[in-house]
Amino acid sequence: MPDTAPSRFPEIVPLGLDGLLVRFADRFAEDGNRAALAFRAAVEAAGLDGLRETSCSLGATYLRFDPRQVPVERLEEQVTGLLEGRDWYHAPLPAGRRLWSIPTVWGGADGPQLDTVAALAGVSAQEAVAMLSVARLRVMTIGFAPGLPYLGQLPEIWNLPRQTDLQTRVPPGALGLAVRQCVLFPAQTPTGWYHVARTAFRCFRPESGTPFPLRPGDELTFPAVSAREIAALEGDPDGGARCEVTG
Structure with missing residues (x-):
């Protein structure tokens, strides 16, 4: 045990x-x-x-x-x-798992609380991006909002409590961080999670035969790209993501 x-x-x-x-x-x-x-x-x-x-x-x-x-x-x-x-x-994880690599812009207007998170973790913003953009995070479960994945588990330095005032309102595709996890938001949402980055990936696609593209057990990485590159991917539901079967 x-x-x-x-x-x-x-x-x-x-x-x-x-x-x-x-x-x-x-x-x-x-x-x-x-x-x-x-x-x-x-x-x-x-x-x-x-x-x-x-x-x-x-x-x-x-x-x-x-x-x-x-x-x-x-x-x-x-x-x-x-x-x-x-x-x-x-036990081994279920078969059919996939690894998604999702282009992500970290910090700036697309991740306005990255500096705050980095300071709370005791690292620079550049060090935070270097660590978080290569972290391989499992879809632990999907819930709260349609298609929203809870992603983990990050190292202990990212064990930061969620904010309590719920003043942060994030756009679709935003990446939030707290309690050693990340969440990828499918829609504009008020939240206590720290808004650290943004993608063009759509977690909920009601018009599709597969409305929830992510499945529990899948893994995600968030390689850093520029804001200009993300803007060019806005029309792609996958947001430029690459996907391969790993298990």
């Missing part, structure tokens, strides 16, 4: 009449997220009776089932059997 998870985990928690939540941690950690992603993939591959939907949070897997087809006690037995079959905290 990893240090990040108390001994009671993993645990199975009923949710309403048709749901189970399998929790792997009570706080954000890489191994808890790994376990949630790997277990979700295993559940879907197992073809459990009555299963209708699965999803993941930062450290849990949600299962929605049809209680008319399978009693919750039976589903809990199957889920328990899967949990006992392996160490989920060190």
Whole structure:
């Protein structure tokens, strides 16, 4: 069992009449997220009776089932059997993962709080860009707004609390940073996350057959480009991103 998870985990928690939540941690950690992603993939591959939907949070897997087809006690037995079959905290991540390289302009008018974040982390703005633009961040989960990814995990120096006044309003494609994570905003949003950069990437594409281009388990990097280059990419939903299958 990893240090990040108390001994009671993993645990199975009923949710309403048709749901189970399998929790792997009570706080954000890489191994808890790994376990949630790997277990979700295993559940879907197992073809459990009555299963209708699965999803993941930062450290849990949600299962929605049809209680008319399978009693919750039976589903809990199957889920328990899967949990006992392996160490989920060190399990391989699901297959089909992709690495996205998304052109990003850091600082300036497109990242007006980069200097603040760098100062809080104890580095220069140039050092911050050098570190953050090459960081390889996993899509830990998608939520809050349609298609919005939570990306992690950054080194400890980026463990900065979110702002509390919610005065920051970010544009679509903005990259926010706090609590060792980044988020990529799909729409103009008031937020407590520090606005450090901007992309032309669209996380939510309702007109598309694939409205959410990113999937939990994917990885993203944000290589630095100029504001002029980003402006030239505005008409491209991928914002000039390159994508390759890695797992």
